[in-house]
Amino acid sequence: MPLDTSTMKNLTFLILAIFSSLLLTHAQEPYYFSNDTSHFIKVDGEDIRAYLAKNLSYPISVAKSKRIGTMIGCVRVTPNAELVDVFVVNSVASSLDAIFISTLKHAFKKRQTSVNELRDTTDFFIQVKYTLGKERGDPYDFHVEPNKGIYNLSKEIILVLYIPVAGWLMSDEEVFTPINSLYQAGNYKKCIHYLDELIRRNPFNEDIVFMRANAYARLGKMKEAKADYNYLRYFLRSAKHERLDTLFDM
Numbered sequence: 001m002p003l004d005t006s007t008m009k010n011l012t013f014l015i016l017a018i019f020s021s022l023l024l025t026h027a028q029e030p031y032y033f034s035n036d037t038s039h040f041i042k043v044d045g046e047d048i049r050a051y052l053a054k055n056l057s058y059p060i061s062v063a064k065s066k067r068i069g070t071m072i073g074c075v076r077v078t079p080n081a082e083l084v085d086v087f088v089v090n091s092v093a094s095s096l097d098a099i100f101i102s103t104l105k106h107a108f109k110k111r112q113t114s115v116n117e118l119r120d121t122t123d124f125f126i127q128v129k130y131t132l133g134k135e136r137g138d139p140y141d142f143h144v145e146p147n148k149g150i151y152n153l154s155k156e157i158i159l160v161l162y163i164p165v166a167g168w169l170m171s172d173e174e175v176f177t178p179i180n181s182l183y184q185a186g187n188y189k190k191c192i193h194y195l196d197e198l199i200r201r202n203p204f205n206e207d208i209v210f211m212r213a214n215a216y217a218r219l220g221k222m223k224e225a226k227a228d229y230n231y232l233r234y235f236l237r238s239a240k241h242e243r244l245d246t247l248f249d250m
Contacts, residue, residue: 037124037152037153037154038050038124038126038154038155039116040115040116040117040118040124041075041077041081041113041114041115041124042113042114042115042116043107043111043112043113044111044112045112048075048107048124048126048154049126049154049155049157051107051111052100052103052104052126052128052157053157053159055103055107056099056100056103056128056157056159057099058096058130058159058160058161059095059096059099060161060163061095062092062093062095062096062130063132063161063163064163065093066132066169067092067093067130067200068092068130068131068132068140068142068169068200068201069090069092069129069130069142069197069200069201069203070090070092070127070128070129070130070144070156070200070201070202070203071088071090071091071092071096071097071100071127071128071129071130072088072089072090072125072126072127072128072153072203072235073086073087073088073089073097073100073101073104073125073126073127073128074086074087074088074089074123074124074125074126075104075123075124075125075126076121076122076123076124077115077118077121077122077124078115078118078121079115079118079119079120079121080115081108081113081114081115082108083104083105083108083109083113084121086100086101086104086105087101088100088101089125089203089231089235090199090200090203090231091200092130092200096128096130100128122152123152124152124154125150125152125153125154125235126153126154126157127153127154127155127156127157127203128156128157128158128159129144129156129157129158129159130159130161131158131159131160131161132160132161132162132163132169133160133161133162134162134163134164139160139162140169142172142201142202143172143201143202144156144201144202144203144204145202145204145205150204150235150236150237170197172198172201172202175194175197175198175201176194176198178190178191178194179191179194179195179198179211182194183211183215186218188215188216188218188219189219191211191215192212192215192216192219195208195211195212195215196212199212204236206232206236206238206240207240209228209231209232209236209238209240210228210232210238210240210243210244212228213225213228213229213232213244214244216228217244217247222247222248225244225247226248229241229244229247229248232244
């Protein structure tokens with residue numbers, strides 16, 4: 001049975017709508033690299049990881065407070081090597097964040113930068129591990145879980161500062177031990193203190209981030225809880241964020 005003119009028009013519009021939707025979906029698909037991506041951005045001819053390793057600093061004021069951890073920064077660049085934004089995803093200390101951001105802004109403004117193989121503006125994540133050592137001995141090696149499929153993540157840059165300290169750092173186990181009892185007792189504020197320390201050290205542990213989001217929510221700190229929710233969903237790409245959806249009417 002032949003189709004009438006009206007049916008043909010409707011069918012044509014439907015096909016065009018589906019085709020346009022497919023094009024739009026393809027155009028919005030993020031551009032991902034699954035391996036170490038630091039060599040895609042070069043500063044003065046060397047990859048950005050090597051450049052940062054030589055130019056980042058670890059101030060003694062931060063070290064004296066025994067602040068250690070893995071900072072994760074994001075660099076958003078265009079295919080023409082223009083810096084769109086630079087920010088910190090997981091902070092170890094605000095002063096370290098400022099050094100990381102200013103170092104990268106200087107590199108893109110004052111140095112010769114280039115970007116390889118990009119089709120579109122892309123986010124690259126750079127991890128910097130800050131730790132301490134005693135008198136040129138082995139540095140303190142806190143546990144960092146392996147990356148579980150986080151795209152565009154560089155291998156870590158390790159910065160070690162050797163200083164004499166009165167008393168040494170708490171082990172990961174010592175930091176973790178009081179958390180469950182504090183949470184069960186409803187002492188969420190102190191619980192978050194220990195969770196903060198663990199997340200600074202191990203930013204890929206989705207269970208710890210999930211627990212902190214819940215602790216913030218129980219304190220009524222919904223802005224902080226939402227930040228952890230977004231961290232789980234968009235950076236760690238963890239399904240655990242779904243268990244927090246009801247908190248934010250998602």
